[in-house]
Amino acid sequence: MEVICLHDEAFYALIDKVLDRVQQQQAVREDKWISGSEAMKKLRIQSKTTLQKLRDEGSIRFSQPEKKIILYDTDSINDYLSRHSKATF
Template sequence: MEGENKLFMISEDNLLQFLEFFISRFEAQSGKEKEEIWVDTETAKKLLSIKSDTTLFKLRSEGKIEYSQPSRKVILYKRESILRYIEDNSYKTF
């Protein structure tokens, strides 16, 4: 029959799986990939449009961008703090 509403049951786990699938598919189609919270040195330099490790070290040591050092040779930078630094240093034109 047309116009008849149908009722069906779904488990909570299945519903959550479906929602995760739907959201990831939607983000992929809309070009919004999940952005990583922490980025490596090269990505941080790319976001900041700099080439110098020294400049990155200076920003890090002055506390202008957040970082984490999970091991001696690995330094990760918080993407949000880099974007905030860029925004804080932007100027409005007249």
């Protein structure tokens, strides 16, 4: 068995790096298909009607695996937000 000794500063720096890496890994694992409430949260809208309008216009992709289940594609939501972003001055 090996014993590794670290100074306090090096130990906490290592912990910070590990936490950053774990958070990056979790961010990458975002679901491709999300529920309507998650889509509304991501789009920062409050109305289900607005979400349906975006779906009906073809602005965002969706999947309907069952009659009452509608899932939204996070990539298309991100693309929609990017298309409607304005350049800074």
